[in-house]
Amino acid sequence: MTRKYTGQCACGTVRIEAVGEPVAELHCQCRHCQLRSGTGHSSFLVFDKPGTVKIDGETRNWTVVADSGNEKHQAFCPDCGTPTHVTFAASPDVTAISPSLLDRPGQFMPKLVTYASSAVPWDAQEPLLARFDKLPTS
Ligand SMILES: [Zn+2]
Numbered sequence: 001m002t003r004k005y006t007g008q009c010a011c012g013t014v015r016i017e018a019v020g021e022p023v024a025e026l027h028c029q030c031r032h033c034q035l036r037s038g039t040g041h042s043s044f045l046v047f048d049k050p051g052t053v054k055i056d057g058e059t060r061n062w063t064v065v066a067d068s069g070n071e072k073h074q075a076f077c078p079d080c081g082t083p084t085h086v087t088f089a090a091s092p093d094v095t096a097i098s099p100s101l102l103d104r105p106g107q108f109m110p111k112l113v114t115y116a117s118s119a120v121p122w123d124a125q126e127p128l129l130a131r132f133d134k135l136p137t138s
């Protein structure tokens with residue numbers, strides 16, 4: 001059965017829809033994810049098939065350079081500031097959406113933690129999740 005994810009930002013201006021299987025579901029504790037979330041990590045549902053994720057409504061971006069040297073575009077709702085999704089200059093088919101947006105947040109099933117090496121002590125994660133100092137090497 002094909003999975004379908006729908007959701008919206010805090011003010012409802014940006015709607016998001018994804019159909020298909022996420023390739024990764026994770027918490028990221030890198031410094032950028034701490035800054036963008038206002039807490040110890042950001043969480044992502046990652047899709048890698050072209051056309052899987054539809055964004056309805058205008059978003060704005062800010063850009064950071066990842067450890068790989070490639071740019072990551074951090075999209076947010078210009079009205080309410082909710083971080084909505086991340087896209088990657090080097091991987092145009094990949095979109096990582098914020099699970100907090102989901103109409104059914106319980107659909108998010110995190111499997112791993114990235115950049116655990118920069119975790120802050122007050123942001124403990126479920127000990128059963130696979131932890132990576134930086135990114136998983138595959
Ligand atoms: Zn909004």
Ligand SMILES: [Zn+2]
Nearest residue numbers: 028029030033
């Ligand atoms: Zn991160």
